[in-house]
Amino acid sequence: MIVKDLQKVFSANIREYGMYIALIVIMGIFQWMTGGLFLSSRNIANLFNQSGYVAVLAVGMTLVIVIRQIDLSVGFLAGFLGAIAAIMLVQWHIPVLLVIPMILALGVLAGLITAYPVAKMGIPSFVTSLAGWLIYRGLLLMVTGATGTIIIPDPVFNQIGNGFVPDLFASETFLPGLHKTTLVLGFIALVWFMISETISRRRKESYDFEVLPFYLFVMKLVSLSAIIAAISWIVSGYNGLSWTVVIVLLVVMAYQFLTTKTVLGRHIYAVGGNPEAAELSGISVSKITFLVFGSMGLMTALSGILFAARLKSAMPTAGTLFELDAIAASYIGGVSAAGGVGKVTGALLGTIVYMCLMNGLNLLNTDIALQYVIRGGVLVAAVIFDVTTRQARR
């Protein structure tokens, strides 16, 4: 009975659960091979901070792929905008609180420029964004040409990539060495998760929609709560939440809300699912294209800021291959090139899987050449898994 239920639920959700299982397996292997180093608080904090700039790009990229487009320009655009931020701070002495919104606005503008030929003339985004890739690479070299790497001395700016949320409940006696604010936030997240799952289940039941059998629902709640608790515990062991993680979580929450709850989100998925039907349903495909590329530009600017802040500098090579990391993370996260399918939470998960792989292989001192081969293998395996499970459900 239980086995049968499990089988049914599992086969219906294999795509979603598959990613979690892959993540757990990858983490387990690295934990074992590194002798416990991988899941140490310090390494996890490092891993999350490393993932930030890819995660925000993957979130933006997922929506771009959902509407059947691609944006190759984001890597060097992120590098270029990071360099502009550095120049504004170092050479023009503009205050950091002005620099950040200006960079974000420039990102949006760049996204809209990439979108223009796509939305208005039907030119493939592969081409326009490839042109962007070349142009921003050139611009990045131009602005850093005179100085080379620009060191950013601004402490506020650098906090974004390296700082941690201060502990409001610091105490030397109660749970010493743990970041109490992180634990409190983790607890709040856990409670919120349980309540929202319960409400959603009630609602579905009231419409007679299919729901998990009750004991499986409880099992799901318990296991996911355990994961949230474990993550908060590990993170609290080393300085607690970093600002990067806070920013990424806010971005993911905002996009999750946008894509699942709003009219705009539904229009985006409609355009991805069938652009012609969407147009004939009164949705302006060109408007949605501008919007999604604009959001991609915003995320690119954010990524550039996160990366420059993390390195406390702007480099002529910043942004190299970011676009491909983001695309790989999106595909591992379950986005479909055929359009209309792909979740923001998937993008986050895909990023974590991808970055775990990089981080773990680095810990093991794997040869960089071999790392590329392994990353390629995982990417293609993830997509094959995705496609076959999709067909199986038909």
Place this chain on the structure above:
Amino acid sequence: MITPVLEMRRIVKTFPGVKALNDVSFSVSRGEIHCLVGENGAGKSTLMKVLSGLYPHGSYSGEILLEGVPQQFRSISDSTRAGIAVIYQELALVPEMSIYENIFLGHEVRNGMSVDWNETIKRAAEMLRKVRLNINPATKVRDLGVGRQQLVEIAKALSKNVKLLILDEPTAALNEDDCANLFDLLRHLKDEGVTSILISHKLKEVIQIADAVTVLRDGQTVCTLNARSDEISEAVLIKQMVGREISNIYPPRERNHFDETILEIRDWSAYDTNLGRPVLKSVNLRVGKGEIVGIAGLMGSGRTEFARSIFGNPDHYELSGTLFLQGQEQTIRNPKQAISTGIAYATEDRKGNGLILIQDVKQNITIANLREIAKSGTVDANAEVKVATEFKDALNIKTPSVEQTVVNLSGGNQQKVSLAKWLFVKPKVLILDEPTRGIDVGAKYEIYCIMNDLVAEGMSIIMISSELPEILGMSDRIYVVSAGRITGELQAAEANQEIIMQMATS
């Protein structure tokens, strides 16, 4: 007794939760045209997919015998080698390639390592002669009409020495001339020894061409009728298909005078800049409140172009002329504006540009009017389920829940979802382009009833259709379109098929 060309014995095919074919037996004699009829979801297409190897041997139970020899097709190429060719409703030609390349695609004529193009063209010309298509084999398939493309498909099948030709809804997209031509060809091929299986919803055609008819219902064989010994009539077939008698194909409606004008179009012309030719030439048209206006015309006459040009002109034709809605002149720049001024358009191609197949029923129903169920940009999930469930019940959409993905519904139910979507925007004028294409008799009747209810409530409907009986049965007034012009306007009472065809070909 002579061995039949094809015998399928006790075929059972199950999908998760559904028995699509339940013990179907089906036998076709040599040199006959055998029609396979049944409502949507009766199992016709599934049966043909089993036969063609698309569902490989082992995924179903039962036996397939070809000329008495048991077969185990694992793929389409297996069945092709055995001499079976299936021509689907959606044609499988490469538009950018020439006719001869298409005909020999996948079994190219070789000369050593390379393709022998001269021989290919020679043989292609021969095949085209067989299907009586007098055209240069170097023509690109893109430049052919649907009717001719179908002939190319048949030529392709003939080039593989086909014994058994299966045609799935071959006439759905054809006009009457092309239909007649196709049937002529099938009879001719029959004399040459090619056996055909024809899946069709158009019972008139079935009666006209079939040597034998097998009726499927709910995954089971109901009966096989033989043209020589049994009576084959529409009434008989419908009774067997639905298991009940439908006395009226078109539900009755009270017909009034429609004095109050809702939509008026004057001197409406459209020029297609991509094709570089006019598609509509000074069209004048009027629609009254509560009226069903039929638009008849052949494929390519400008019917669909007309509908799209008034529905916000998504093809960006250069337009001239005026459009009045309830006496107010309107300039409509895009479909969004069309919807908000009160015009809705359900497309002829519900799978291609009507529905979002990968989304569920409720999402498809609400997509054109999400604002109605949204508060400050956030969709109210409860309201959405409520609205969708109301339409599901009102239009009798057969689906386990409104969370079902639309791709899993039958054609008739998809069409109802498409209707629901447009009813939810509460239009004043609803344009239905081929509202019953490819759906079964029962679902057709339901759609007609829905249309009657809508006009009774004061909505106006413009119905575009290739099926003249439908135009005659449902319209209050009929416009006939030919080559972008309105060539006639008829009251329903004074119209008949001959008059319309005359106007449509003038």
